[in-house]
Amino acid sequence: MEDSEIHNEQELRRPLGITLLGGLYLFFFMLTVSSYGQPIPFFGVIYHGKPAGILVFFDSLICLYLFLGLMKRQNLTWYLLIGYNVFELVNTVTNLLLITPAELEKVVGEKVDSSGLLASNISVTVAILLISIFIYRHRTYFTNRSKYLF
Secondary structure (H helix, E strand, O other), rough: HHHHHHHHHHHHHOOOHHHHHHHHOOOOOOOHHHHOOOEEEEEEEEEEEHHHHHHHHHHHHHHHHHHHHHOOHHHHHHHHHHHHHHHHHHHHHHHHHHHHHHHHHHHHOOOOHHHHHHHHHHHHHOOOOOOOHHHHOOHHHHEEOOOOOE
């Protein structure tokens, strides 16, 4: 086998990490779409109705783009993933600091456990941070230099 044939064959294979990340962002897309019609916390404010629907719509589009970019191994997607994850980290921490359990109780309609809320937000923050570190370290997986997905 020629050296260029081996390189092309390796280029076509999608690394397991990219496949798993694609599945994760597809899950994020489905989770975001399923939250349509629900109140959405965004930078310390809980949105309802049409503003919440608009936020869900744009978040869904971003997650879908990230999923497709991951499957195509698009170089631009690497930057977008890092940016999106930083945005999500800042949003999560801001919501945790600015939205009180009393506000959440009004929205949810039942008692909210403050320590459970803190623990779940910290675990989400750590998970996003770990995913971001993985993405940052595996930049070489993103080999498609095309600016367009299609």
